[in-house]
Amino acid sequence: MTVASMGAACGTSAPASVLGLRRVVGTDLVGARGATPADQRKIDRTVVGLCAGGVWTNAECARHGEGR
Numbered sequence: 001m002t003v004a005s006m007g008a009a010c011g012t013s014a015p016a017s018v019l020g021l022r023r024v025v026g027t028d029l030v031g032a033r034g035a036t037p038a039d040q041r042k043i044d045r046t047v048v049g050l051c052a053g054g055v056w057t058n059a060e061c062a063r064h065g066e067g068r
Contacts, residue, residue: 024053 026049032042044065051061 024055025049 026046028042029046032039034040034043047056047061047064050056051058051064
Protein backbone atom coordinates (compact mmCIF):
# COMPACT_ATOMS: atom_id res chain seq x y z
CA MET A 1 0.00 0.00 0.00
CA THR A 2 2.78 2.44 0.87
CA VAL A 3 4.63 1.71 -2.36
CA ALA A 4 1.48 2.27 -4.38
CA SER A 5 0.77 5.62 -2.72
CA MET A 6 4.38 6.75 -3.18
CA GLY A 7 4.22 5.83 -6.85
CA ALA A 8 1.00 7.76 -7.31
CA ALA A 9 2.51 10.87 -5.71
CA CYS A 10 5.50 10.88 -8.06
CA GLY A 11 3.55 11.36 -11.27
CA THR A 12 3.21 14.51 -13.29
CA SER A 13 0.17 16.02 -14.85
CA ALA A 14 -0.44 18.64 -17.46
CA PRO A 15 -1.46 22.15 -16.45
CA ALA A 16 -5.19 22.68 -16.02
CA SER A 17 -5.09 25.01 -19.00
CA VAL A 18 -2.39 26.34 -21.26
CA LEU A 19 -3.96 29.79 -21.25
CA GLY A 20 -3.87 29.84 -17.45
CA LEU A 21 -0.24 28.84 -17.43
CA ARG A 22 0.59 31.51 -20.01
CA ARG A 23 -1.13 34.13 -17.81
CA VAL A 24 1.03 33.14 -14.84
CA VAL A 25 4.35 32.67 -16.62
CA GLY A 26 3.89 35.07 -19.53
CA THR A 27 5.70 34.95 -22.83
CA ASP A 28 8.52 37.39 -22.12
CA LEU A 29 11.10 34.64 -21.80
CA VAL A 30 10.68 33.52 -25.41
CA GLY A 31 13.88 34.47 -27.22
CA ALA A 32 15.70 35.80 -24.13
CA ARG A 33 19.30 34.65 -23.81
CA GLY A 34 20.37 36.62 -20.74
CA ALA A 35 23.07 38.44 -22.72
CA THR A 36 21.64 41.96 -22.54
CA PRO A 37 19.86 44.14 -19.98
CA ALA A 38 16.66 43.74 -22.04
CA ASP A 39 17.00 39.95 -21.81
CA GLN A 40 17.49 40.19 -18.04
CA ARG A 41 14.27 42.25 -17.77
CA LYS A 42 12.45 39.49 -19.68
CA ILE A 43 13.80 36.90 -17.26
CA ASP A 44 12.84 39.08 -14.27
CA ARG A 45 9.27 39.51 -15.58
CA THR A 46 8.98 35.74 -15.94
CA VAL A 47 10.22 35.20 -12.38
CA VAL A 48 7.69 37.73 -11.07
CA GLY A 49 4.89 35.71 -12.71
CA LEU A 50 6.17 32.46 -11.23
CA CYS A 51 6.45 33.99 -7.77
CA ALA A 52 3.09 35.77 -7.91
CA GLY A 53 1.38 32.64 -9.19
CA GLY A 54 2.74 30.58 -6.31
CA VAL A 55 4.68 28.28 -8.62
CA TRP A 56 7.89 28.94 -6.68
CA THR A 57 8.24 29.19 -2.90
CA ASN A 58 9.07 32.46 -1.13
CA ALA A 59 12.63 31.21 -0.54
CA GLU A 60 13.07 30.41 -4.25
CA CYS A 61 11.76 33.84 -5.20
CA ALA A 62 14.09 35.53 -2.72
CA ARG A 63 17.10 33.78 -4.28
CA HIS A 64 16.38 35.33 -7.69
CA GLY A 65 18.74 38.23 -8.14
CA GLU A 66 21.05 37.39 -5.24
CA GLY A 67 24.56 38.57 -5.96
CA ARG A 68 23.47 41.36 -8.29
